[in-house]
Structure formats: C-alpha cells, structure tokens
Amino acid sequence: xxxxxxxxxxxxxxxxxxxxxxxxxxxxxxxxxxxxxxxxxxxxxxxxxxxxxxxxxxxxxxxxxxxxxxxxxxxxxxxxxxxxxxxxxxxxxxxxxxxxxxxxxxxxxxxxxxxxxxxxxxxxxxxxxxxxxxxxxxxxxxxxxxxxxxxxxxxxxxxxxxxxxxxxxxxxxxxxxxxxxxxxxxxxxxxxxxxxxxxxxxxxxxxxxxxxxxxxxxxxxxxxxxxxxxxxxxxxxxxxxxxxxxxxxxxxxxxxxxxxxxxxxxxxxxxxxxxxxxxxxxxxxxxxxxxxxxxxxxxxxxxxxxxxxxxxxxxxxxxxxxxxxxxxxxxxxxxxxxxxxxxxxxxxxxxxxxxxxxxxxxxxxxxxxxxxxxxxxxxx
Numbered sequence: 001x002x003x004x005x006x007x008x009x010x011x012x013x014x015x016x017x018x019x020x021x022x023x024x025x026x027x028x029x030x031x032x033x034x035x036x037x038x039x040x041x042x043x044x045x046x047x048x049x050x051x052x053x054x055x056x057x058x059x060x061x062x063x064x065x066x067x068x069x070x071x072x073x074x075x076x077x078x079x080x081x082x083x084x085x086x087x088x089x090x091x092x093x094x095x096x097x098x099x100x101x102x103x104x105x106x107x108x109x110x111x112x113x114x115x116x117x118x119x120x121x122x123x124x125x126x127x128x129x130x131x132x133x134x135x136x137x138x139x140x141x142x143x144x145x146x147x148x149x150x151x152x153x154x155x156x157x158x159x160x161x162x163x164x165x166x167x168x169x170x171x172x173x174x175x176x177x178x179x180x181x182x183x184x185x186x187x188x189x190x191x192x193x194x195x196x197x198x199x200x201x202x203x204x205x206x207x208x209x210x211x212x213x214x215x216x217x218x219x220x221x222x223x224x225x226x227x228x229x230x231x232x233x234x235x236x237x238x239x240x241x242x243x244x245x246x247x248x249x250x251x252x253x254x255x256x257x258x259x260x261x262x263x264x265x266x267x268x269x270x271x272x273x274x275x276x277x278x279x280x281x282x283x284x285x286x287x288x289x290x291x292x293x294x295x296x297x298x299x300x301x302x303x304x305x306x307x308x309x310x311x312x313x314x315x316x317x318x319x320x321x322x323x324x325x326x327x328x329x330x331x332x333x334x335x336x337x338x339x340x341x342x343x344x345x346x347x348x349x350x351x352x353x354x355x356x357x358x359x360x361x362x363x364x365x366x367x368x369x370x371x372x373x374x375x376x377x378x379x380x
Contacts, residue, residue: 009190015155015181016041018188019085019111022159024051027194028109029080030058032071034090037123038179039113042085055196058082065090069097069110076106077223079206081163081197085111087179088129089120092137098172099138103225105208105240107166109159110144111175113182116349124349125179127271128323133176134300134330141237143244145173145251146299148270152186160191167205169247176299178322180272180351248301257281259292259310265365266310266339267293268331269320272351277320280357291361299327307334317341318364320357322350342367 013021019042023031033043043061051057062068068084075082086094091112101108112133116126133146145165149155155177162173202209210221227233255274258281259266269277274295284291294310296303311317317339319328325343332341344360346352 009192010187011190012185013152013188014041014183014185015149015152015177016085016113016183017045018152018156018190019159019175020045020049021190022156023083024049024055024057025191025193026160026163027055027081027196028057028083028159028163029196030060030075030082031084032058032060032062032068032075032082033084033086034062034065034068036065036087036090038115038125038182039085039087039111039177041182042111055193057196065093066097069094069101072108072110073097073101073104073106076101076108077104077209078211079107079202079209081107081109081167083109083111083159083162085113087113088115088117088126088132091129091132095132095137096139098136098144099140099142100225101172102138102142102144102240103140104223105170106172106223107170108172109162109166109175110172112177114176114178116347122349123179125183125272125351126323126347126349127178127273127321127345128326128347129176130299130321130323130326133174134302141241142171143247143300144171145169145247145301147173147175148297148299149175149177149181150271150274150295152181152184153188155181156188156190165251169243169251170208171243171247176271178271179349251298252301252303252305253297254303254306255295255297256306257293257295258285259294263290263292263310263313264315265289265291265361266314266317267291267320267357267361268296268307268317268327269293270296270299270327273320273322273345276352276354277357279354280320280361283354283358284361289361289365296327302330302334304330304334307331308336308338311335311338314339316364318344318357318361320344320352322352323347 116122342364
C-alpha cells in the first residue's frame with residue numbers, strides 16, 4: 001500500500017455494510033428499518049457501530065416496514081436527514097408512506113436491495129423492482145429520484161448524492177440496488193466524517209420544517225396531504241409537475257462504455273447487469289463487433305435524450321436486466337421508434353453470465369442482419 005492509500009480510509013466491505021457506514025459519515029440523523037434478506041446487514045452494521053454513542057444518530061429497528069416508512073415521514077417533516085432500507089416485499093409495504101412523503105414534498109432516502117419475486121419470491125438477487133422504484137405503487141401524481149449504483153463504491157457514494165438531492169428537490173430519493181451488490185465485497189474508499197446539522201442550521205436551511213417556532217421566531221408550520229378543494233389540489237399537482245420537469249432537465253446521469261462514432265449495436269443495462277454487460281462488450285469487441293454499452297445511473301430521471309440520439313445511427317439495442325423485462329419498455333420509448341429493442345436476462349434469482357449475454361446478442365444481431373424481425377420484441 002502506497003502513502004496516498006495510507007492517508008485514505010480504504011476498507012473491504014459488503015454493499016449493505018457500506019450503506020450503514022456511509023450514512024454515519026455523511027451525517028445522517030437517523031435510520032428506521034426492519035430486517036429482511038438480502039439487506040439485513042444494513043441494520044446489523046449500524047447496531048455494531050453504535051453511531052448514537054459517537055454522532056448522536058438515531059438507529060431504531062421498527063416493528064414493521066409500515067412503521068419504518070412512517071417514522072421516516074415524521075422525521076422528514078422536521079427537516080432531519082434520515083433513511084430506511086428494505087427489500088422487495090418490504091418496499092411494497094412502504095408505497096403509501098412514500099406517496100405521503102412525495103405529496104408533502106419531504107426529504108428521505110430509501111435503500112431498496114432487490115430480490116426475485118413476485119410475492120415473497122426468493123431471497124436470491126433480482127432486478128424485478130424497476131417498476132416499483134421508477135413508477136411506484138403509491139397513489140397520485142408523483143415521482144421519486146432513483147439512483148442505480150453498480151459497485152460497492154457507488155453504493156457508498158450514492159448515500160452522499162441522495163442526501164444532497166433529497167433536500168435540493170424536497171422529494172424522496174430511492175437507491176435501487178440488488179442482492180448481488182448488497183452481498184458482494186469490494187474495496188471502497190469511505191468519505192470523511194461530516195458533522196450532523198445543528199438545530200440552528202436546520203432552521204435556516206429548512207424554513208418549511210414542522211419543528212416548532214423555537215429559536216426561529218416564526219409561525220408554526222403544518223404538513224398535510226389532504227385537500228378538499230380540487231382547484232387547490234390541481235395547483236399543488238401542477239407545482240410538483242413543474243419541479244419534476246426541472247429534475248428531468250438537470251439530474252439525468254449515465255455512463256457510456258466503449259461507445260464511439262462507429263458503434264453499430266448498443267447494450268443498455270444498470271446495476272449488476274451493467275457489470276455483466278461490460279464483460280460481454282469486451283468479449284464481443286475482441287471478435288470485431290462494434291458494440292458499446294449505456295448504463296443509466298439515474299433510472300428516474302431516465303436518459304431518454306442520449307438513447308434517442310444513439311438510436312438514430314445504431315442497428316439495434318439489447319436491454320439486459322435480471323427480470324422478465326421492465327426497463328426495456330422505457331428503452332423502447334426512448335428510441336422513439338428508431339431502433340428495435342431486444343431483451344436478455346434471467347429471473348427468479350438466477351443471474352445472467354457474460355456468455356449468456358453474448359449468445360443473446362448474437363441471436364439479436366442475426367435476426368437484425370436477416371431482417372427476421374419478431375413481432376413486438378423478443379424476450380428470452
């Protein structure tokens with residue numbers, strides 16, 4: 001290890017473990033959650049590290065996911081930086097609370113570590129929660145920002161980015177991970193410690209917070225999503241919609257891998273599927289195939305513009321995801337009919353291998369070259 005590395009806090013951690021440690025270091029005020037495989041190490045790591053003794057951070061195992069999200073809701077009303085974590089069925093139980101938070105334009109971070117489904121499904125990893133995170137199961141016109149890390153380091157970094165975005169836009173932020181990233185161990189550089197905000201800082205930064213008049217010398221704030229006047233409710237919806245359009249304009253994030261001017265084919269993948277797809281791109285490039293990969297780092301807002309631009313000149317797109325096909329619909333919409341989109345992936349807790357992606361790509365390319373287009377799109 002060189003001197004530069006010695007000066008940095010570099011450790012080997014699981015993805016779930018780094019979520020907990022990053023929250024402490026980024027100055028989170030609290031965690032409310034309930035254990036569920038494959039994300040239980042988040043709560044377990046917090047229990048071992050005992051941040052309430054060092055930073056004053058609250059760590060509470062709630063009696064259920066319903067309780068967890070409503071505790072997040074209440075803490076968000078006071079301007080605190082708080083988060084919860086769960087997995088597929090647990091996040092499903094949180095949908096009403098997330099809708100309430102969005103309706104009141106409240107901050108809060110939700111870490112979702114996906115597993116195979118539907119129902120209780122399996123405890124094995126999956127990416128079948130794309131719809132759940134991006135479109136949500138809560139009622140009403142609302143969105144949540146959805147970040148999609150593909151490494152343990154990015155899971156760490158996303159905790160810092162989520163903390164920034166949730167207050168910048170006053171809306172819930174979801175970090176959509178999966179069971180592979182949650183359980184895998186990688187080297188990660190932890191951020192320096194940030195102090196938690198003082199009551200005075202919260203009062204200055206969050207004048208909307210419902211934490212009493214106290215030292216702020218102002219009227220009481222009141223939070224409610226209930227509105228009996230439809231004209232007032234419509235105005236509230238329109239205000240939020242305008243904010244969402246601004247988020248779409250400013251916060252789209254993505255990565256291009258080996259995409260250049262002569263790229264003929266494109267693979268689109270996020271999370272662990274992007275790691276698998278990078279290897280598949282390397283293998284295909286070695287055989288002379290001009291293929292590259294686009295990785296959405298934000299699933300909402302989605303990188304529609306760049307996909308549309310690339311679709312003008314590429315032959316076809318392979319969407320790789322560990323489910324029976326969810327993100328593929330957003331990719332197809334983003335192409336605006338300029339390219340045909342195929343699907344590659346496994347489900348039920350089985351994860352694709354790079355060679356499976358290569359074989360699916362070859363089938364796609366063969367159908368493209370022979371003009372043997374399937375009706376609609378092919379799902380393996």
